[in-house]
Amino acid sequence: MTELPDPSGPRPADMPRHSPNCLHADGLHVPNHWVVVETLGRLSESAVILDDMYPRRFTKLNRATIAISTSIARELHRLVECCTASRRTESTDTRLPCAAMIRLIAEPIFGPYGQVRAVALWAGTVGTVPPTAPTVGVVEWDSTLTVAVSTGAAALLLVDQAPKPRMLPEMLSSLGWINDRSEFMALFRLTDPIDAWSGTAARRFDDGTRHQFHIVARASGTGANRTVRAIVCDTPEAQLPSKPDLYCSAIRHVPILRGHALALVDLNSIAVHDWVANDGDPIAGWCHHQPYVHPADKELLFTTCRDMLSGITLTAHIEARLRFDPADDWIRLDSRWTRVTSDDQPQALVDVTTIPPNPPSITDECERCHQLPRNAA
Known part of the structure; x- marks a missing residue:
């Protein structure tokens, strides 16, 4: 005979959604550096070409070092699209499972005729000053x-x-x-x-x-x-x-x-x-x-x-x-x-x-x- 779950037990909605105590060392929630994404073709084909100071050959954004979770990767993709369309700096804050608040920033990189041909991305703890963005042309x-x-x-x-x-x-x-x-x-x-x-x-x-x-x-x-x-x-x-x-x-x-x-x-x-x-x-x-x-x-x-x-x-x-x-x-x-x-x-x-x-x-x-x-x- 199959036992039925105890109706008095906790429901999924009552379960904690993140750990109440962050186990990350201070400042190590995400790497503190920039990632450059090219937007030379269709946005669906945009790819990482620089991760910190390390060259990349058309790497998927999901594999970037700052894409530390599926939700962060999804937000980075969205920011690339928004930044390309608005032609201005975009940012958003999101919460990690450990409760830490993370800020994501996207800065447009313009071509000689004014179109956005690349986007520089940064992710870091809210309140952290981003390092100098890489020089890109x-x-x-x-x-x-x-x-x-x-x-x-x-x-x-x-x-x-x-x-x-x-x-x-x-x-x-x-x-x-x-x-x-x-x-x-x-x-x-x-x-x-x-x-x-x-x-x-x-x-x-x-x-x-x-x-x-x-x-x-x-x-x-x-x-x-x-x-x-x-x-x-x-x-x-x-x-x-x-x-x-x-x-x-x-x-x-x-x-x-x-x-x-x-x-x-x-x-x-x-x-x-x-x-x-x-x-x-x-x-x-x-x-x-x-x-x-x-x-x-x-x-x-x-x-x-x-x-x-x-x-x-x-x-x-x-x-x-x-x-x-x-x-x-x-x-x-x-x-x-x-x-x-x-x-x-x-x-x-x-x-x-x-x-x-x-x-x-x-x-x-x-x-x-x-x-x-x-x-x-």
């Missing part, structure tokens, strides 16, 4: 590889910190080291591009200190509608690379003839991602402006890249015309191409010089063009 590229940077990203990545549009080679030239650059360039491939990437870069600041950055990127769209967005996190306590990026170091220290420049071209994306010339040479500043190739020469450039990509040819010598403003006359170029890598992201090293006479150009009067150092990193 946002970078966005369009299909022309024109770069737009937030103020935070400009401070981290660029010698000239003015948050104004610039070109990919100019931005990358300020970095002394970036891991797996070819995989990064796969975001811009014309055929079968990747849609997500994470990596590490380093740069020496003007005060002599070297900083390491954790970078994550997502891409969307195709063709002229292709957009790549990235979050850059300063991780000063991370271990810096012991060796420089040989990829960049070699090209930036090779002797270059006066009036010449060396361009590194990713053949899959037909994109120049490094441009090096002698200090003070007018051609050095070309990496700062978007080039417009003469319509009659575009097919020749595409064919050259396609043939070098497929291995039909390993060298090429071509002439082409470009300008940097629709009002300028065309500048004639002589270029010699050499395929320098043979992996799945082949590159071409291009020796470029102008063919006189050189018409006036907007680059002649651009102060930034004349200030760009050859070895910015």
Whole structure:
């Protein structure tokens, strides 16, 4: 015979919902640090990219160190959504099972065009002053590889910190080291591009200190509608690379003839991602402006890249015309191409010089063009 429960016993509603005495050591209810969540794509796909000073590669928010319970994780998700929608700091207080009151804070991180591209999250005991939030910036590229940077990203990545549009080679030239650059360039491939990437870069600041950055990127769209967005996190306590990026170091220290420049071209994306010339040479500043190739020469450039990509040819010598403003006359170029890598992201090293006479150009009067150092990193 089954015994029935004693009706005089305690009902579930009468049971204590939390321990009356907190067993946590003082201040150890939750880790006292920040977590950064990217919001580059759909909010349902948002992921942790920095947990304290530790880089993460698109980790679920539920696994963040400050998500100490299911209810806290649920509140963190809600705060990310609210912060992204309101574009302002959001906070809420919640009670742990031990009765401790926990405050959750979400701070928006804006992209160069004002959208919230990431959210910094903190959780701590009510009354605790949060530590300084991590330094985070946002970078966005369009299909022309024109770069737009937030103020935070400009401070981290660029010698000239003015948050104004610039070109990919100019931005990358300020970095002394970036891991797996070819995989990064796969975001811009014309055929079968990747849609997500994470990596590490380093740069020496003007005060002599070297900083390491954790970078994550997502891409969307195709063709002229292709957009790549990235979050850059300063991780000063991370271990810096012991060796420089040989990829960049070699090209930036090779002797270059006066009036010449060396361009590194990713053949899959037909994109120049490094441009090096002698200090003070007018051609050095070309990496700062978007080039417009003469319509009659575009097919020749595409064919050259396609043939070098497929291995039909390993060298090429071509002439082409470009300008940097629709009002300028065309500048004639002589270029010699050499395929320098043979992996799945082949590159071409291009020796470029102008063919006189050189018409006036907007680059002649651009102060930034004349200030760009050859070895910015």
